[in-house]
Amino acid sequence: MIRLELSGEHTRLHSTLCGQCPQGPAGCCVSPPELDWTDIGRIVSLSGRGWLLEQIAAGNLLPASRGLELRRVRKREGPAAPRRSKCVYHGARGCTIPADRRAATCNYFLCEDAFAERVDGQADPASAASRRAHALLREVYGRWDRELAEAIASRPEGPSWDAAFLDWLGAEFERLSSASRGELAALAAPG
Ligand code: SF4
Ligand code: SF4
Numbered sequence: 001m002i003r004l005e006l007s008g009e010h011t012r013l014h015s016t017l018c019g020q021c022p023q024g025p026a027g028c029c030v031s032p033p034e035l036d037w038t039d040i041g042r043i044v045s046l047s048g049r050g051w052l053l054e055q056i057a058a059g060n061l062l063p064a065s066r067g068l069e070l071r072r073v074r075k076r077e078g079p080a081a082p083r084r085s086k087c088v089y090h091g092a093r094g095c096t097i098p099a100d101r102r103a104a105t106c107n108y109f110l111c112e113d114a115f116a117e118r119v120d121g122q123a124d125p126a127s128a129a130s131r132r133a134h135a136l137l138r139e140v141y142g143r144w145d146r147e148l149a150e151a152i153a154s155r156p157e158g159p160s161w162d163a164a165f166l167d168w169l170g171a172e173f174e175r176l177s178s179a180s181r182g183e184l185a186a187l188a189a190p191g
Helices: 016-020 037-045 049-058 103-109 112-116 127-155 164-179
Strands: 001-005 012-016 059-064 067-068 070-076 085-089
Touching: 001 127, 012 016, 012 103, 012 127, 016 112, 037 049, 037 067, 037 103, 037 127, 037 164, 049 059, 049 164, 103 127, 112 127, 127 164
Parallel strands: none
Antiparallel strands: 001 012, 059 067, 070 085
């Protein structure tokens, strides 16, 4: 069963199927997404600049050409299970970091199995609205990221991975999201 938690650009999709994921105990956290430029700006705008700097220093977030890669670790999900690679933030009970420190994809992505899951033999009533939310967020985040990537490519100093660069990304994220308020109105939290 799907639950759509509306919150504009911070909207989250939840599925009960993730608790018994057909892909295995770590679900899609075996292939964590990157934190791309918009994700980093989103985290900064949610008071996460210090956390990002700590995680970069700790080697859990690794500077990459399109943002930050999440470190992968090899762990067993049970005593008899084989070691598998997964996101550094995945623990025995799922994701160990709050939603405002994750890539937006971690919050709004659901796989086709989750969208197609039937509830009491019927199509999930939340499935169609959730698919629309997913498609809108993908489109908007992808566009913002392309715009930020162009702006970063034109900076002579490139990404400097210091507080000033992160603050700039946070301000850019706020500018982009506020310019898209109308487009995101369908995802506004109920008042
Ligand atoms: S979205 Fe799909 S693949 Fe990912 S954890 Fe949920 S059920 Fe598994
Ligand atoms: S940040 Fe959390 S939700 Fe995202 S891939 Fe890692 S463990 Fe999974």
